[in-house]
Amino acid sequence: MIKKFLIKAKALRPKLNTTTHFAECSVAPMGAGDSAVIDFGTHLVGKVKIKFSYDGSPPDAPAFIRLKFCEHISEIDEDTSDYRGWISKSWIQEEYVHVDDIPSELKLNRRYAVRYIKIDVISISSKYRLKIDGASVDASTSAEKTVEPCGENARAAKIDEVALRTLKNCMQCEFEDGPKRDRRLWMGDLRLQALANYKTYKNYDLVKRCLYLFAGVSDKNGNIPACVFTRPRVIPDDTTMFDYSLLFIPTLLDYFTETGDKATAIELLPTALRQIEIAKESFDGDVLRDSDKLGWCFIDWSLELNKQCSAQGVYIFCEKCAAKLCELLGKDASALYDDAKKKTDAAISAFFDDKLGLFASGKDRQLSYASNIWMCIAGVFGKEKCRDILLRLEKTDAIRPVTPYLYHHYIQALIDAGESVRAKEIMYGYWGGMVDAGADTFWELYDPENPDASPYGSRTVNSYCHAWSCTPSYFIRKYFSGDKND
Amino acid sequence: MIKKFLIKAKALRPKLNTTTHFAECSVAPMGAGDSAVIDFGTHLVGKVKIKFSYDGSPPDAPAFIRLKFCEHISEIDEDTSDYRGWISKSWIQEEYVHVDDIPSELKLNRRYAVRYIKIDVISISSKYRLKIDGASVDASTSAEKTVEPCGENARAAKIDEVALRTLKNCMQCEFEDGPKRDRRLWMGDLRLQALANYKTYKNYDLVKRCLYLFAGVSDKNGNIPACVFTRPRVIPDDTTMFDYSLLFIPTLLDYFTETGDKATAIELLPTALRQIEIAKESFDGDVLRDSDKLGWCFIDWSLELNKQCSAQGVYIFCEKCAAKLCELLGKDASALYDDAKKKTDAAISAFFDDKLGLFASGKDRQLSYASNIWMCIAGVFGKEKCRDILLRLEKTDAIRPVTPYLYHHYIQALIDAGESVRAKEIMYGYWGGMVDAGADTFWELYDPENPDASPYGSRTVNSYCHAWSCTPSYFIRKYFSGDKND
Known part of the structure; x- marks a missing residue:
């Protein structure tokens, strides 16, 4: 823990902006066993009354x-009582409440992510029936301005509207x-949020x-954890992930490029460079250890995925970002470029399958979008070859992305390879699929071929407003539309 | 609703006195499925942290x-999930809570009556275990002073201690x-609480x-309801009970006798007298209607009880109290005395069974303690005859009292009949039975022969700190001990 960094973080803690949203409620008075659903009309994050x-x-x-607080309409009738997933049931947004004073306004202490509230009357005196006179959410965000949706057509604008709300919430x-x-x-979410934020809310x-x-929460070795807890106090998670630690580097680079805030870039550069040093310890020569020996590396919520190749792609990409950041700050970047070149050459010889024209990962030579996407993003080949790889992938049964997080990198890789039209098709198809399924905000997971997919053993705990x-x-x-708001 | 009375009531609203009680908690850290019990060492009423x-x-x-908040140790392991009683399950002191921030102090909004808290961890991340570092109750009461327990021996003093705590809480x-x-x-509880209060806390x-x-909440007809709701606003219950309306009269008489507050007695006298007038409408001649035609009259929590006779006893007692109150306030009481005499004569001829030497109630001539107790309290016979009735009862299988409320009147009737020794034996036996069963406060119901008795279909909702x-x-x-504190 580095106190001076945490003091700076604390000084930057935003004041949340709150707007109150009301829902009409025209349900009949309720006795024991009766239910009602309140609909706020859109996804909101805040305190409920x-x-x-x-x-x-x-x-x-x-x-x-x-x-029961539901982000998406599909949650309303899900039976949560038989949840057997591997992450805690405590994430289910459900409360059991005694309303002592009636009439009164119930003010719930917790914050919810909610569009719908299902109310079940479990028990009540037979002498009266409960009436709902209205409900409100004091919705909060640290986004400070309104951003108008844009896009080349109505569908694009709708996707943008939902994406804007996702980020804002x-x-x-x-x-x-x-x-x-x-x-x-x-960390992985932050990097993508920051990119979207620069084009929209600019906070x-x-x-x-x-x-x-x-x-501020990096450990004694200088390693950045995958996640930071800020409540009730700031502490690092004890989880570190190979890719998430490294992604601090492009996040810092993007921040500096966007803001020109040199003081911050200089102050945090040593932390950024330290992630490269630590990541190097996971290499045997210039090839990364296979994924079963690597420790946790996120890449995507696909449990079968071999991550050896994609992780090396993340490393090369981040090392190049580190080199660029050094250059921009007037520091010598040659050692970083040299190392990135070595890792690139080693990656091609270790992972590229000339016959298939694709990267394959691990001792079982697993084919996945993840491996090829990250190698393209890392720029291990030129634009034309990347284009060939990405289009060739579509004709294989390589393991596909399951999260919008990896889809983001897929879209970016296609754009970088000059395939903007294909990128747009895939983006509108994938995110449009969520819009078609009633999304007010975009989801943590969306697998068009398997709507019940969850890495947690049950979609009941899936998040339906997820930053990435x-x-x-x-x-x-x-x-795709000429930076209208930039 | 009489506004000027409610304004006076509001001005008299007490400031509660709060004392904080702590419980140590030395349980092992808990994972999913684990439980712990916190013991505050005595019965408390207040907010829990x-x-x-x-x-x-x-x-x-x-x-x-x-x-799960428990007044009595027997509640800790009761399975509340299968509660099927006829009053609302919502009375069970049980909460389901998400603890979001850890470490933190959970402050519960509701007030509980509690000695024990059972904590069950329903769901938690497998990455940590929950520790309980301590608990407290901010216990409240409007009793303003400490009263030392007294009694002729340790058992009496223990019973007094528990009774004092019951009243205070x-x-x-x-x-x-x-x-x-x-x-x-x-109303029925108030009268007994007021009597105990005059001898103890004197509030x-x-x-x-x-x-x-x-x-203040009497209806257009001047009738007093059985109960008043004060939260969230003052309103009458729509339940009236024949006996409870009438018991306003002795409660006012006792208050005046204790305090000499003539202004209040004069102001509330018309309300008191109105209850007699309204009760008269339930008579056919000078005999009260049978209990199936009477409307609700409480007397005791015995569902089989015929209340025709005991209700007439309550009427006569209250009418005599009204007459006495009039006398004390310098008003003419003769009509009240005359009517009480007529009701007394009619009661003897309608209900007294010369062969049995006991009162019997209703068309089935039901024998109960209730009928005979109330006729004795009403003074329909002289002291000797009442003594004979009360002792004779013990040799019958007359329906026995099930609540401390009717036991109170039993004890009072015995004392009035000169049977103080028997009264004491019965009191120490009955209330002592609760002490032996671990009472920190005395209960709503106690039937020595049927510990699971409940008028609600399940003892889960029974109250273990009940004023009456x-x-x-x-x-x-x-x-019994010479008014030591008086």
Whole structure:
């Protein structure tokens, strides 16, 4: 923990902007066993209040109710009682509440990510029925301005609108990964949020705060954890991920490129460079250890994925970013470029399959989009060869991306390879699929071929507003509609 | 609703006195499925706080816990999930809570009646375990002073101690019937609480406030409801009970006798007298209607009880109290005395069975303690005859009292009949039975022969601190130990 960095992060803690949204509620008075659904019309993040009154005799016993807060309509009727996933059931946004005083306004202490509230009356006196007179959400965000959706057509604009809302609702006191779950700052998510933020809400201080938080919680060895906890106090997660530690580097580079804030870049450069040094320890020569020996490297929520090749791609990409950052700050970058060249050559000889014209990963030579996407992003080959790889992939049964996070890198790789048209098709198809499925915000996971997919053993704990899926707003503005808001 | 009375009641609303009680907690850190019990060492009424910390990795998901607040040790292991009683399950003091920030102190918003808290960890991340670092109750009461337990021996003093705590814990912004359930002001309970209060805490203003609350919520006809709701606003219950409306009269008489507060007695006298007028409408001639035609009359929590005779006893007793109150205030009481005499004569000829030497109630001539107790309290016969009736009862299988409420009247009737020794034996036996069963406060119901008795279909919702059982403190001080504290 580096105190001076945490002091800077604290000084940058934003004041949240709050707007109150009301929902009408025209349900009949409810007795035991009755249910009602409140719809706020869109996805909101904030504190909920519900006004109750009664019909019949004076309430002579509390009303005992269950409140289920749903981001997406599919959650309303999910049976949460049989949840058996491997992450904690405690993430399910469900409360059991005694309403003692009626009429009254129930003010819930916790923050929810919510469009729908399902209310079940579990128990109530038979002498009265519970009435819902209205509900409101004091929705919060640290986004400070309104950004108009844009795009070349109505569908693009709709996708942008949903992406903008996704980013806005994840912008709280930090860039959160998801306001339902995990409600905290993860490095991989931060990088994509920051990119979308530069093209939209332009809250540079929030990025700066998050960079200082990560740098501030680095361990004795200088390693950055995958995630930072900020409540009730700032501490690092004890999880580190090979790729997430390295992604601090492009995030710092992007921040400096966008803002020109040289003081921050200079102050955090040693932390950034330290990630390269630490990552180097995972190499045997210039080839990264196979994924079973690598420790956790995220890449995508695909449990079968071999990550040896894609992780080396992340390394090369980040090392080049480190070199560029050094150059921009007037420091010598030659050693970094030299090392990146060695890792590039080694990657081609270790992973590229000349017969297939594709990268293959691990001792079983696994074919995946992930490996090829990251090698392209790392620029191990020129534009034409990357284009060939990315188009060739489509004709294989290589393991496909399952998260918007890896889809982002896929879109970026296609654009970098000059395949903007294909990138746009894939982006509108993938994110458009979520819009077609009723998304107000984009999801943590979306597998068009398997709508029930969850890495957690049950979609009940999936997040339906997840920061890493907000980047259509970045792509649309940067590449697809002439940076209208830039 | 009579506004001027409610304004007076509001002005008398007490400031609660709060003392903080801490419980040590030396349980091992808990994972999913683990439980712990916190013991505060005695019965308390107030707001609960629990300090949580963790063991292991940083908490990466909320802890989802169940808290069960128990007045009596028997509640800890009761399975509340299968509660099927006829009053609302919402009375069960159980909460499901997400603890988001750890370490932190959980502050629960509701007030509980509690000695034990059982904590079950329903769901938690496998990366950490929940630690309980301590718990506290900010215990509240409107009792303003400490009263030392007294009694002729250790057992009597122990009974007094428990009775004093029962009264104190029911003294909140009103005299509540029970701080777990129903947490509100009932007329029958108030009368007994006021009697015990005069001998102990002497909070006269709280009695005065409650008298004004009842008078203030009388209906257009002048009828006093059985109970007053004060939260979220003052309204009458739509339940009236024949006996409870009438018991306003002795409660006002006792208040005036104790305090000499003539202004209040004069102001509330018309309300008191109105209850007699209204009760008269339930008579056919001078005999009360049978209990199936009477409407609700409480008497005792015995569902099989025929109340025709005991209700007539309550009427006569209350009419005599009204007459006495008139006399004390210099008003003409002769009509009341005359009517009481007529009702007395009619009661003897309608209900007294010469062969049995006991009162019998209803068309089935049901034998019960209730009928005979109330006829004795009403003084329909002289002392000797009442003594004979009360002792004779013990040799029958007359329906016995099931609540401390009717036991109170039994004890009072015995004392009035000169049977103080028997009264004491019965009181120490009955209330002592609760002490032997671990009572920190006396209960709503206690049937020595049927420990699972409940008028609600399940003892899970029974109240274990119930005001109407506090009167040993009254009897001990007034009759059994020379009014030590008076």
